[in-house]
Amino acid sequence: MPIEKIPETFINNKKERPDLFVYDFKMTNDVVKSKVNLGMNMFSFLQVGKKQVHFAGTSVAVNKDQSLLLKKGNWLWTELLDTEAIYYCKLLFFSQTKLKEFLEKHTENNQIAKDGLPYFIIRNDAYITSYLNSLSTISEAPTVFMENLLAVKFEELMLYLLQKYGRKFEIYLRSLIVNEKSQFKKNVESQIHSNLKLGEIAFLCHMSLSSFKRHFIKEYKVSPGKWLHDKRLQKAKEILEKGDFKPSDIYLDFGYNNLSNFSIAFKNKFGISPKEV
Template sequence: MQIQNIPESFLDSTIQSPELFVYDFKMTEDAVNIKVNLTHNMFSFLQLGEKKVKFEDAFVEVNNKQSVLIKSGNCLMTELLDNNEIYFCKLLFFTNKNVVHFLKKHAEYVSKLEKKSNSETPFFVIENDDFIHSFVNSISTILNIKADTKVLLEIKLEEILFYLSQKYGVSFIHYLQSLASAEKNTTFKNIVEANINSNLSLIEIAFLANMSLSTFKRHFLSEYNANPGKWLQQKRLALAKHLMENEHKKPSEIHKQFGYNSLSNFCVAFKNEFGFSPKRVK
């Protein structure tokens, strides 16, 4: 699966990626687990449809009553159409440099908020309200301006960041501070173990870890002294067995949850692992 570099893929190839950029994104087909390399932080103001994003050790799902702010980096993005058979969102891209400028400019306000030591997350979910709707309409008009919009976008970004700082207080300020820091503290083991009980393939997990598949396999062998494909399969089948035994789940209900598109393939793998068919689980 090809990697989409965003927002570069939305720009004319002859244009250098700007620090601030607004884009109307529309689709008429579902897109599932698309490999995305976000080179900018991104506001996604969802208008129609549903968005799901898988990060190296986290997951977020939003509908059109919410918006989400996503940190730059690798992710797997799923975008699903609504009943009108369309997906539509307004995207506002910005860099860590923009965040640093905002935090410095409003240092006095930021300093009044008590700092928290929450673990960093790559996203921040925003509940839409009248101000958010008004803001989205205002950035829509900027798309129709043919003149240089850099200063206008700088003002609009400051406006939405300050509003969210007031609305969510210290939790949003802390999130902005995490964006301003270029360091990532997620370890290789964190990434692997956060995705044990998912339906992601090795290639997708390696992408989230920002590694080639061969590099990922070498790291895995060094860390776990095991073949990653076999190790993940055993972990996932063990959980599937637990769900069937303790929560009375049927194989037909859970096989896709663990990466098996075919029920028959799941049953064969299960029997090879435990020596008996899932039908015998009570």
């Protein structure tokens, strides 16, 4: 069974992943245990039908009286028709960046929560119904206004749920980013000994290039290009000092197209040529 990448499969412009994204999902056939790679945290507002999600070690089932907030990851989804001949849910995806911005703005406790359940059940009420209608309305707005309108609607929803569920909801939100900082650094630092371009590293971190750069600068206080350049040269120096390889053996591994460019960059950083090492 193929793995469906969400929200990528719903986004028309595959080059960019927006920080906020709404999609109306409809189908007319039951789907049982489809493999889904959920690349962003997601609200699933089920309106017609039944939904079950299987996680590692647990599962959750909801009907149209409930909605779900799901943590990004690899899950198995079962989506079933009910008495209607159609299954319909409205999906709202949000990035880690937007989540962090909300927590920093509206909560005081900066302590990272322990990794908890991969889902949070929301009881549908009059507010949720009204909110979903408003999302449908702004989807008709000109594209130029959509990003700002959606940002306001996302903040509105999160504030409502924070008021409704209190500390329990805040702890869950913090659990969504429990290991994200260490995982981001692990992904980045594993690419020091590689010739991957920034755009390729951003893809491996499940980010657009622009989001990756913003996140990187916030984490490392320097641009990713300069950081990788310095780290790769330092790693190259360590390899050459061991004496097992010559400069001509390794320059391609560190992203340089030719030996000359590698030698110039190396000498500019360390004051000696790689041959002298």
